[in-house]
Amino acid sequence: MKILITGGTGFLGRHLVWQLARDGHEVLFTGRNADVARSIVLAAEKPVEFVPLEHGSKHAGVQLQACSTGADVLVHSAALTSPWGSQFAFQNANVASTSEVLAACHANAIPCLINISSPSIYFNFCDQLGIREDIALPSGVNEYARSKQEAERLVMAAAIPLRVILRPRAIFGPWDNALLPRLLRLLRYGRLPLLRGGRALLDMTYVDNVVHAVKLSIKLAPSNGTEVFNISNGEPIAAADLFAKMAEQFGIPLQTVNRPYFVADLFARLLECAAKFRPQWEPPFTRYSLATLAYSQTLDLSRAREVLGYSPIVTLDEGIDRTAQWWKQQGLQA
Template identity: 35%
Template structure:
């Protein structure tokens, strides 16, 4: 069986390749990073790299293999940028993948969406899949992901599954953990409500597992699943785990939420008015993540997919720190 993996040269890509190869699949790895793609094809047996951009149908036509499944993990994932870029990468790119699946008679499409679609001002605990809004304009990334989900749900191609994995971290992460560690080394990590808000994170290995299960399980067709490590923790508790493992002291700074929100609101308006592409120091989306609790229910994935995390948060933290120490 052959799987087309989009976003193969991104953070999740290599973990997904390992998960698939360990379960006897062949992989066509599609992505933009030629250097990483070459590394994947040279270091893993039964992996073929195809360089391409999801926005270009012609690039997808380079794939001549018979594809049985598609795992669509490619796209633009950041909290700031131009709407045109998000639309092209996440909406148009998804439409091109749907067309590909229909044209090639692909058995199933698994789409990697995002739980950022639930983001809002206020606490949200054990959020279920059906609680996602139809619209959320907090940022362009969220808007584009909801539009991509809508495309899939309304498509004439019916053999799909949508996964919303929360807070991926692991070796190779260039986003969440590195940003926080960088802040710790400079001004300190901002805390709201004493860092007692509850959050979920997910070891990237568990996300890869969930995507394979969604691809294989007949009960999953036409459904949406939240994925986390199923270990809700306080924000500060997770950070303290990292710092304890690294043997360093966490530096925290307590922020006043109303004052900070006022500043961030002004910053976003200024950056938008002057069309500044660089990400502001803080966005409303990130502020809500830092201030409010948000945990997701994974009961549906556990019951219907047979999902059971194979790595705990503590094991993931230890693996991350040990790797960084060696490198």
């Protein structure tokens, strides 16, 4: 198959490029960073092709239509993933990019679109256990969640034979430049504050499991609607236990202290207010990022198991170990 991957220079994107090419597919990938792209091409076991493209730019739509000619599958993983940012930045990166992808699919009659979304669209500042794909969605807790909801609505309305939306929770692994650095920054804090006793149950997803879900999605038969699947490791873990595992694997001394959630939330509100007057500054934590560690959020994987045949291929413990080993091999500071 000929597969085009948007956001191929990102964390998930590079793993998709490498593993789909390894499986024998003809892989093209887009991205903004030519230097990163060169390293991805060099590290690939089989030939892959890079097409420089910045979503939301003047000619992005035309460029995407040109390079997607003859594609059998388009995997849309390009996105701005952050707990903080402007409405324009998220709309441009997450909504405009999806519009460009859909236009390319229609122009070239691409029969299969796989859109990487996020369970952040479920989040509502409360404990949520066993979330199913069909629950009523809140309005969106931040600009990121709102933009991903809007992108999903565009995909659901598209006239493409096979449309798949994957909602992987907290992706981590080698080359992670979003979740892992933030967690390590918390661990290095000294006396790590545990919110609500550190009892919140968290779902995480090792990156190879997301790639596995993409591979399974490609094999689905066309349907009349959009297929939506939760994806995770299926091993919810208490926040305090997760911190302990990571501290052990990364060799970081861990000291914890219980802190009232309402105090931390108030501090986060103050930081967010300050950040509004400093547009280029991201607060060290936000109400959303704190709440994801204070409230339980676990996903029901029944539909992914039954329809996709999905089952995680890498356990949580093995994923953390692999990530820590890679981190140390790169000579990075934990």
